[in-house]
Amino acid sequence: MELQPEYGILFICGALGAVAKDILVDNKLVLPKNKEGVLYLGCLGGMIIGALAGYLVDNDPVTAFLGGYSGVQIITSLVNNKKNSNALINKKPDVK
Numbered sequence: 001m002e003l004q005p006e007y008g009i010l011f012i013c014g015a016l017g018a019v020a021k022d023i024l025v026d027n028k029l030v031l032p033k034n035k036e037g038v039l040y041l042g043c044l045g046g047m048i049i050g051a052l053a054g055y056l057v058d059n060d061p062v063t064a065f066l067g068g069y070s071g072v073q074i075i076t077s078l079v080n081n082k083k084n085s086n087a088l089i090n091k092k093p094d095v096k
Helices: 005-024 043-057 061-090
Strands: 033-035 038-040
Touching: 005 043, 005 061, 043 061
Parallel strands: none
Antiparallel strands: 033 038
């Protein structure tokens, strides 16, 4: 399997979407830092997640940008849904 140049473009568009979201919505770019032994990736993590989302979404640069823009939000939503579904599964039924 050979990497095609358009995959790099899609990856870059996804990363740009993530950075645009950080600037437009969050009004800041958080740099990676090590706090109390825990590594926080900051905007770099958003760029990586956004780039992967943009790469996986479609073969269109605009769609890749939008995938990168919303990539972190989608993953956060998926994680929260997983937590909520586990809570529902583990909930004991009310017996009267």
